Amino acid sequence: MPHRTVLAAFAAGALLASAACGSGFDDDSADTPQRSGPVSLQILIGSSGQAETTAVQEAAAKWASSSGNTATVTPAQDLTQQLGQAFAGDSPPDVFYVDAVRLADYASVGALEPYGDKISNPDDFYESLRTAFTYDGKLYCAPKDFSTLALVVNTDLWSKAGLTEADVPTTWDQLTSVSQKIKSSGTVPLALGDTRDRIGAFMVQAGGWITSADGKTATADSPENLQALQYVQGLLKNKYAQYPKALDAGWAGEAFGKGKAAMTIEGNWIKGALRADFPNVKYTVHPLPAGPKGQGTLSFTTCWGVAAKSKNKDAAVNFVEAMTTAEQQMTFAKAFGVMPSRQSAGAQFTQQYPDDKAFIDGAGYAQGPVNAPKMDSVLADFDTGLQGLANGDPKALLGRVQKNTESALGR
């Protein structure tokens, strides 16, 4: 008897709960109803720092007042996680950053609104960037900006090691020999991020990459990639290169800014970070040293995603339009050091920032991120292997990446 009462109570609780679910059980296949009139837009960004947050907030405020809407910009601490929970919660922000690595994941589950044809003059975006945000033949979102990697050199530590401008390495061999000199002057030569987003550049320089150009075949287990990882392993073993954590820094740019390393391989975002946190560091920017197969770097890009479940899609696309004008992109470039995604702004940028030539030139030989769904955990696993590269077996690591990539692409 008592047992039955308890059961009844729980059943009642469950019933109550499900009755309260309302919206949760709705079928979401139908188009989301759109609101009319002035709307309140939620924008979630994965900010690189205070400078970016402030710049986007100002731009959003400008858009809001000129369009009669309101716009709230929220910087996410962990964009992937927050977006994931928001999608599941049926209450995603209207506009949000989408990293090129994540595009296929979001697009394949229908979370993104493919609004590419509604944005004006889409052909003005660099072609490689459009490719990065195209899934199943549809341009899903407008590229926000892009970055490439370059070699950043601390001029004071450089001359302290007895080196001159002419010594800036342009090949792997030169990189090794200057590192030797810097190390003997008592400085760590190179602060190197411990992920494929930095070390991958060496793979490109050796002529390799994780997937084939069309993103359909796994090519991790190749002699080119092995050569690259063995070279990096050599740098690490000789302490020519050190990971940021070994230098008590969150990322390589911080180690560089603190003067703990004479060189680093970072993207153009390092300019803003150095200006804000380490204004006294003097540095120059150079193209990455070329490998056996010539020059190579990585490019990174983010787009303005619009949620398929947004109730304010028109306003959202209108907002993105305002954020991606050449003029607005130059404002962002000034504020936090990114490079405009529109070619029409490119000339103006080069003119204004001659020091960034190495970054812009990188666009010519850069490798974009892997564009395939379900690859994130594979790439994260690759990063894990790279964290232990100094004592690890590069051949086995690449074999593992090959196997995992094949099974991810096969699905």
Next chain:
Amino acid sequence: MRTRSESLAGWLFVAPVVLILGVFLLLPILMALWVSLTGWNGQGSPFRSGVPFVGADNYTSLFTEDGLPRQDFMTSIRNNVYYVLLVVPAQTALALGLALVVNQRMLKRKGFFRTAFYFPSVTSSVAISVVFLFVFANSGAVNALLGAVGIDGPVWFDDSRGLIHVLLGTVGVDNPPGALANHSVLGLTWWDWVSGPSVAMCAIIVLVVWTTSGTFMLMFLAALQAIPQQVEEASLIDGANRWQRLRFVTIPMIRPTMFLVLTLGLISTWQVFDQIYVMSQGNPAKTTLTPAFLSYRTAFKDFEYGRGAAISFVLFLIIVVMTLVQRWMLRERRS
């Protein structure tokens, strides 16, 4: 009359507790059980039609399918096993040792020491993790101490070398013997299985032992104070030395507390999450990945909610089994 109103009052009194636990504990567990049988990708509700039902696939991917999910899961199990093997004995021994010293009759100001040892237990795990991140930083306190005695401390949170691998390295075994490297069980090679906890994990182990010992010391202290004085005096007269007294008199007397401390230790060490989240997020090289954190990451970062829930249930099962085995073993030894 009385009983009917009493019955009504009884139900009213427990209603809030029953309702909340039902809706926010029992119901969610059932929901998660369902989700663990689906391929829900985190879009919209998992309870509408169209969410693919995959049966036990999420579970088999953890055990029988060769691939990244199994490799990650087994790595997390390995890490947690080493963590349990070090934390549980260490915290139990330290707690018992401190309790024995504090319990010495001739010592004064016991209250102060008891407070000092217990204090870390009541503070926020997040706040304490922040402190230990600094203590174990490359230029932090621990390495400064090691430096003072001439040891070049490791880069704690960037050091993925396993302790046993390091030890083998000191006797010249740097590369895995072929027999260990070429044969794998459940997705990890034997060489990977016997790695030992990584240096990074050791820092977390130190933190956890440091925070939990205080609570367990209080439990031991309460048990020690309950031992009748005559028992101790009788053993003194028998001429037993200190070790014999501990082994044959004290420990048998506090066996229930010992069981409790070990059980609570086993249960809580399999749940380690906060410290991992704050200090390492499973890095470096996945050597601080634990099932609890992996479950969270799989669901909320990789959007594999089904597999994340499956990991949760496997972990739940592990904890239940641990408790039962422990209970059974202590019963065996008692009889």
Next chain:
Amino acid sequence: MRRQPRGLVNTFVGYSILIFFALVFLYPFVIQLANSLKTEPDAAANPLSPVPGPVSFASFERIFEGTDFPLWLGNSLLVTLVLTAGRVFFDSLAGYALARLRFAGRRAIFAGVVAVIAVPGVVLLIPKFLVLNQLGIYDSYTALILPIIVDAAGVFIMKQFFESVPASMEEAARIDGAGVFRTYWSVVLPMARPALITLTILSFQGSWNEFPHTLVAVQNPDLFTLPRGLADLVSGSLGTGTQYPLKLGAALLATIPVAVIFVIFQRYFVRGATEGAEKG
């Protein structure tokens, strides 16, 4: 008398051990305080020193002006107060009913409560997220508070307590014709003061330090409590740097309320720990 010399040695060894471990257990807090008052280069260069080179309050200025700390503090206070009040009220209510009132299903409910205590919290992360989502209260104060406003261990402690005190007073009150709730409110609760204080303190400490639940209950930074804010401050986004004095200072401020309560109400904490011990 013959044991005198050995006794002295024992005392000395005993104190040495105690003082050593007291240092081990307390010095990290000293380091925390000292380094939060250092400049960043000073903290990196002299992490062990208990005295800041130059005393600098820069990190605390930045905590209050450069981070959302005041917001987290406000949220933590609100959530903790509601949770503590709720837990004390609901747990003692249920504990009393389970200990004293005879009603159908009592045993089953008590067995359920004991079973719930054994359910490990971390395996509930995904389940809790699912239910909050389904109920449409994800990302709200309700989500932060409602699911953990009752606490099975608290019910257990209160039940044990009520069973340990004689029932004569309540019976007298009931004979006088007071209703069950009246009796509970004006006779039983005042008697239960020590247990209530223990429960209040445990609830306060538990709610103030609660972290994993906030991870799956909210994502809006406006709803972050101190542990959540602190965790995000530490895992920090690109470019914010290590900033140890700032992080240590924020962690210190988050520790102070519980520390103060601990020092004042020590014996209740001790009782909580040992009473929790009996539940196994």
